[in-house]
Amino acid sequence: MVQATRIKKLPPYLFARIEKKVEEAKEKGIDIVSFGIGDPDLPTPQPIVDELCRQANNPANHQYPTSVGLLAFRQAVSEYYRETRGVTLDPREEVVTLLGSKEGIGHINFCYVNPGDVNLIPDPGYPVYGIGTLLAGGESYLMPLLEENAFLPDLTKIPEEVARKAKLMFINYPNNPTGAVAERQFFEEVVAFAKKYDIIVCHDAAYTEIAYDGYRPVSFLEIPGAKEVGIEFGSLSKPFNMTGWRIGWAVGRRDVVECLGRLKSNLDSGQFQAIQYAAIKGLTACQDSTKELCSIYEKRRNLMVDGFNQMGWHLAKPKGAFYIWAPVPKGFTSASFAEYVLDKASVIITPGSGYGQYGEGYFRISITIPEEKIKEGLRRLAENLGKVDF
Numbered sequence: 001m002v003q004a005t006r007i008k009k010l011p012p013y014l015f016a017r018i019e020k021k022v023e024e025a026k027e028k029g030i031d032i033v034s035f036g037i038g039d040p041d042l043p044t045p046q047p048i049v050d051e052l053c054r055q056a057n058n059p060a061n062h063q064y065p066t067s068v069g070l071l072a073f074r075q076a077v078s079e080y081y082r083e084t085r086g087v088t089l090d091p092r093e094e095v096v097t098l099l100g101s102k103e104g105i106g107h108i109n110f111c112y113v114n115p116g117d118v119n120l121i122p123d124p125g126y127p128v129y130g131i132g133t134l135l136a137g138g139e140s141y142l143m144p145l146l147e148e149n150a151f152l153p154d155l156t157k158i159p160e161e162v163a164r165k166a167k168l169m170f171i172n173y174p175n176n177p178t179g180a181v182a183e184r185q186f187f188e189e190v191v192a193f194a195k196k197y198d199i200i201v202c203h204d205a206a207y208t209e210i211a212y213d214g215y216r217p218v219s220f221l222e223i224p225g226a227k228e229v230g231i232e233f234g235s236l237s238k239p240f241n242m243t244g245w246r247i248g249w250a251v252g253r254r255d256v257v258e259c260l261g262r263l264k265s266n267l268d269s270g271q272f273q274a275i276q277y278a279a280i281k282g283l284t285a286c287q288d289s290t291k292e293l294c295s296i297y298e299k300r301r302n303l304m305v306d307g308f309n310q311m312g313w314h315l316a317k318p319k320g321a322f323y324i325w326a327p328v329p330k331g332f333t334s335a336s337f338a339e340y341v342l343d344k345a346s347v348i349i350t351p352g353s354g355y356g357q358y359g360e361g362y363f364r365i366s367i368t369i370p371e372e373k374i375k376e377g378l379r380r381l382a383e384n385l386g387k388v389d390f
């Protein structure tokens with residue numbers, strides 16, 4: 001059977017070559033240190049796990065949940081925003097529960113994108129923004145995230161006719177993969193731009209609770225007017241080490257939240273209620289765990305950045321998210337450097353080109369591994385890479 005055009009259009013898996021090499025190395029018994037995995041290594045806080053077990057034992061939770069989520073969960077999200085951000089949200093109309101934020105980021109496209117429509121997509125970026133656009137039949141207009149602009153999109157570079165046509169704008173700060181953060185002024189520009197051109201802003205806030213050195217990332221909804229132009233995707237995955245649990249939310253503009261909820265009610269039947277109750281436990285009782293987590297990441301970040309800088313890089317310490325985005329040395333592409341590092345030092349790094357064309361020339365490393373592993377990886381790199389030039 002011939003596959004649908006949308007499936008044939010999916011980009012090839014960029015890490016296939018590296019993964020094959022990793023497989024080969026493992027078969028040969030070579031021990032590999034991975035700086036590539038962007039998935040928290042530490043366990044979910046115990047009160048959340050205990051709550052899941054307790055709720056799983058209640059037969060009332062064994063039936064179909066509602067697709068927009070338990071009102072209790074939506075209330076907890078709304079309370080979380082009030083307490084931590086001073087933002088008021090109506091739990092009935094302005095909050096929808098997601099099976100992880102990635103699910104909502106993908107599906108929102110089906111709410112607004114007709115074939116041929118344009119979305120504004122940051123590049124480099126989390127692949128789902130562009131893939132969701134493509135699956136809905138839309139086209140991506142790339143907003144380059146350049147080092148010279150502190151990895152923020154330059155909205156003044158978006159042509160007038162593109163802006164007028166655009167449906168959705170995806171943004172994400174603290175940013176994966178660059179580690180960049182955005183200040184209020186940037187978000188204010190986004191709100192004004194979205195108002196002017198009637199664009200729905202989709203802020204991916206996966207990392208707003210993951211920050212260092214006392215820095216507090218901004219939530220898009222804190223910006224005046226944000227709730228009239230867009231939504232924010234939130235997730236328990238990163239602040240509570242719950243990537244495997246699949247729970248998150250979209251909050252903000254009412255008609256958008258309603259539309260996403262309506263779409264979802266036709267596709268999925270919501271998240272297991274026991275998981276929703278466990279997530280409530282996280283939002284209401286585990287904020288100290290997130291603080292501890294950030295202090296662990298902060299130490300690892302310092303170790304990693306200092307280690308690379310001793311080898312000749314000039315990296316700044318990212319204020320948020322858990323990635324370091326670094327240029328490849330002279331004479332390499334993203335892919336060739338990743339292969340070189342794997343061959344020479346048995347260390348995995350992620351080629352920046354996997355996050356879009358403007359990621360070429362960079363690589364991403366993640367600090368979701370224990371300090372001993374970071375030290376071991378750095379030792380291997382220092383001993384085997386030789387002098388690096390930029």
Ligand SMILES: *Cc1c(COP(=O)(O)O)cnc(C)c1O
Pocket residue numbers: 099100101102103126172176204206234235236237238243246247248
């Ligand atoms: C990890 C991550 C998410 C979270 O995805 P979930 O589906 O909620 O687990 C969203 N956006 C970015 C950029 C991420 O890195």
